[in-house]
């Protein structure tokens with residue numbers, strides 16, 4: 001095994017680089033990235049892979065080599081070329097890093113398998129079905145607001161990043177399992193986990209998910225070595241965190257399977273299809289789908305919510321304009337109904353601009369060039385090369401967005417939306433684009449409206465900057481805010 005590792009890590013990269021059978025030497029690379037995946041791995045360990053790639057594109061151009069067999073393309077045209085319907089680029093072996101014995105919708109790499117999984121749940125996430133989720137979401141918004149109210153009354157600062165994460169966990173556990181994990185009410189994310197042997201214990205939800213994500217992201221960057229690295233790192237606490245996260249999902253799934261009185265939740269769609277027939281999934285497949293939903297359904301939306309609150313309270317003029325719109329549309333209602341806010345242009349603009357400036361998912365999503373090779377944004381790339389579009393760089397494209405680093409929601413009201421929409425793809429595009437985006441908007445609009453209407457938040461220091469910790473998703477760091485009831489003059 002060690003000899004295999006030595007060959008793969010040292011000898012093979014040099015040989016591959018010199019032979020250059022896939023004609024990749026023509027693409028410039030930052031530092032030694034063309035020779036070894038270590039360049040990316042180290043950037044990821046520093047939690048800022050997206051920034052390193054962004055800086056490299058600024059210096060080296062639109063097509064760069066970020067690993068021996070990986071070309072990053074920072075041109076909006078590449079979104080259609082790589083991810084678009086009909087492009088037929090499959091997901092790269094990087095997705096094996098976090099995959100278990102059973103694949104779920106997000107990590108299945110076989111087209112037919114993915115299509116079957118997506119078809120099974122597509123109707124659940126359609127816009128018209130989402131409206132039916134309003135009671136669960138508004139109810140959970142009320143619990144969040146009650147907690148903020150408590151911190152306000154007691155004069156204590158609130159860690160908004162955590163409370164927003166408790167919110168998304170509670171919402172999604174209710175949507176999926178008909179039962180909230182109760183994080184908001186408890187004020188913590190310590191939840192039950194259960195081993196397949198039936199041992200029940202308690203673990204922190206957020207840390208388990210985050211630690212598992214780091215190690216899976218990094219090991220996936222050298223996917224051919226996975227059989228070896230999985231064994232080498234099996235002792236690592238982050239691998240144990242992955243097992244804890246799986247056991248949280250196992251516990252709630254086992255509980256839900258015993259609950260025959262459950263409501264018409266997402267879980268029920270994994271058991272019975274919309275024609276009323278049994279879906280016939282194995283337990284492992286059910287667990288895999290539940291696992292990706294509790295992950296993708298909570299972590300990204302938390303990032304988006306936290307970033308929006310941060311950006312709005314950093315920009316008082318924008319906050320004032322948003323409040324004007326909200327007050328006019330919702331009067332004195334503390335927790336606005338979906339109907340009264342769903343079409344507000346400036347609220348939507350603030351959410352859109354936050355997703356753009358501080359995306360929840362920043363890293364390029366790796367795909368494999370199909371047989372015969374393809375033209376990607378004007379340059380030919382050989383077959384079997386991994387390619388991606390760096391999402392952060394795409395969302396900061398200076399041709400599409402004037403002053404791209406500036407938080408300026410007004411661009412979504414008065415700007416050239418057609419031009420911007422070609423680069424504004426925070427949920428990706430094509431057959432593997434985010435299935436949960438409608439729910440994500442639903443949660444964002446309702447939470448932001450409710451918090452902005454009723455509370456003044458203040459940063460702990462005037463120059464506070466919210467750090468991004470990129471594991472796979474771009475997670476915002478802790479956001480501690482002093483809270484006061486808003487005084488309407």
Ligand code: HEM
Pocket residue numbers: 105106107118292293296297298300301304360361365426427428431432433434435436437439440
């Ligand atoms: C602001 C919030 C969100 C953002 C920015 C976001 C972003 C993304 C992106 C960029 C992808 C493509 C990933 C890839 O190609 O590897 C994706 C896929 C996915 N997302 Fe989201 N997401 C969000 C919320 C949600 C929610 C609420 C759910 C609820 C279940 C969800 C479920 C999924 C699933 C299952 C996939 C895989 C889809 C497939 O491969 O067919 N996401 N998301």
